[in-house]
Amino acid sequence: MTSSTPRRTVLAAALAAAAGTAAASAAPATALVRDTPDTAHVPASALVDNRFWTSYTDWRSGSAAGTRAVAGHRPGLVIATPAGRTDYTDPHTGTTSAWEYASWTSPVHISTVPATEVITSWNADTPPGTWIQIELRGTYDDATATPWFVMGRWASGDGDGDIRRTSVDDQSDGRSTVWTDTFAVDDAASGLRLASYQLRLTLHRTPGTTATPTVWRLGAMASDIPDRFTVPASVPGLARELAVPRYSQNTHVGQYPEYDNGGEAWCSPTSSQMIIEYWGRRPSAEDLAWVNPAFADPQVCHAARFTFDHQYEGCGNWPFNAAYAATYPDMNAVVTRLRSLTDLETLIRAGIPAITSQSFRKEELTGAGYGTAGHLMTVIGFTANGDVIANDPASPSNEAVRRVYKRREWENIWLRTKRYNASGKVVSGTGGVCYLYFPDRPTPAQRKALAAVGIR
Template identity: 40%
Template sequence: MVRRSLAALLAPLLAAGTLVAPPAGAAPQDPIQHVSWGSGDELAAGSVRGVAVKRGKLLLTAEAGRRTFEGRRYDKGTWTSPWVSPGFGLTELIPSWQASTPGDSWIEVRVRGRERDGSMTSWDTMARWTSGGAIDRTTLSGQDDDGTSVAVDTWRTPGVTGWQLKVLLMRREGTSARLRVDRIGAVASAVPARSDVATSATGPAAGKVLDVPAYSQMIHSGHSPQWGGGGQAWCSPTSTSMVLAYRGALPGAAAYGWVPGGHPDPWVDHAARMVYDHGYDGAGNWAFNTAYAGGLVKSAYVTRLHDLREAEDYIVAGTPLVASIAFGRGDLTGAPISSSGGHLLVIVGFEADGDVVVNDPAAPSNASVRRVYDRGELEDAWQTASSGTVYVIG
């Protein structure tokens, strides 16, 4: 189980220019903790049934059980995490994972909480997910039977003091697809509703800008509307694709061969298809975006940061961040759209005065994606909208 301070995590990574595990920073006024299991020793701390930890992965064994789902029979194994007690009453939890599910195989991710009196909530199913086409990738919003509930990619609670994850590995009975889970974790937080935030002080990334390729979602307008409404709604997969391109990890041409000829940047269309959430009916599911990216890079996960000063440490380490924001009319000077109830963009660096350099996919063309936003305005749009949610893709 990985629980590290941001400073301790980043120190050995500055030279390497990549992040391979999530931070666990916490501030008294805004408790945030990220816990992840991603090595053999870490995964071995969980309990298993029909699953073995081999070469740092979770794999089904011959002792797997059986499950019938939508009329089909599956081999089933489970891994259950240790209980995590973050030291505060969490109100939100965002799981994320990396897995490979070839053929007719998939995984299901569940979460439950522990109350202050030691009683436990029921298991809530967060997602059914596949890296292939075995099932429709979906989340299951609702499930508010005992005070907790699922809101797409986020588990909401009234303040439980502990949490636990379970992942089910499912493979069609009689087949031999080698499905595996490489990493699973979650970020827990207790963040109050806010209408304004203080602007953080400029830090060590002042004047540093990463050379992240620029892709516009708007040049895909009308493309494949079945995957979340078309390019005009694809801020998340477009942002994810920008970071994958920066990492040299875009999928090969065979993956997006289905995209009609003449479509620019066809890997963006492919990303939208791969992250589409049938339950949410959109391509903006945070965990589905990092799960897709996680099949192409060493590490990808969702976490939360307290402010842009923490984001600067990632930029110094060579790691751009996909940030989730929202803003009203006139609240984000220079934005290519007047307002948004939910938008994602890539933080790629900082000006010398601390203002934020971004790749904003809502720009009308690739050439106009690079923007500079006022530090205070962007920090407010990010923290009040999503409590500092980011994708870290390394």
């Protein structure tokens, strides 16, 4: 019912541990460029700041080394003339290969929220023989700088000639650490915060080819969520249910154990697949040809395979799930945080479901029938009295996936950052993390709803 390792539980435990130095990047150093003040990032609240680069103007800002911006229906960034060549030894195959690369570095973004955590997101197409690396470098509020941290090495495929998509462990500067996909200040109680950051995108391809990744969206969610065991109750404001497909991860128990031990751990990709199909996208018969024809809902197996993080050894890498969703035609996907169920109501009202991350003891969520240290669900609506309607993949069958959970219980387990586990130990909560998937051309109402929660 959970991803292979609970996300915030890992983060909380790891913050007390020592970590190594940041991984080096093949891309050249670039000059700092200041982000021009505009309305491109709309904070969802005083606790969260979102900044995404998506437009032709965005891609022409910052510093380019061998990349160029392309205009059109969906502006993006591609390799123009490679800036150099580097060798990369894939730690998951042991293969060393040469790659041409080009890079783009964003302007420095001054966050509206001096942050304790930053999570990046990207939407890209990586043809066979290409891949991308995403890095983050920041400046603390005491004016000292971090090194470049690798936030992901990603390819949509995993065939011959492709790298294995991976997070990078053991990255720390002694003040902050990257845990799988989350940059986190080691001691938030110290008052240290990340005041600004920039992102570096490095595009790779097989030497001598003309292939190139195309990146349509790159950005990050910076946040400073206070420690809290409970959150204020929101007032119900919507009764609506979206018609979202229902898939149970438990249908796939024991299937393809090489991907996070099988379906019992596939809450994240199962939730992702539900939303992808809600928007009318799905893998082709050719895409699914590798799946055992005896298995039901092969698209869920497909989602697990292509969200799998070979370092994390699980399918619960948040940005990898968003990046997978965005491989479907004209889809956008981000990881962010919301402030209340009111924000979710805003999205549902506009026809946008959300995938939320939460952890709880069995007795904390009436009707769930289980407890979990980390689990993803799909919020699809609200009842007349404001209770949450969720497609919960931790269900025995597709028919049983639709659940109704008490509003107050559900809101608290999702938004809190501290909780007591079954042993009475204080552990962490996810603080309102969610995935949002939406079309590249949303309706005016959808665009307005996304802007209201800080996403453009």
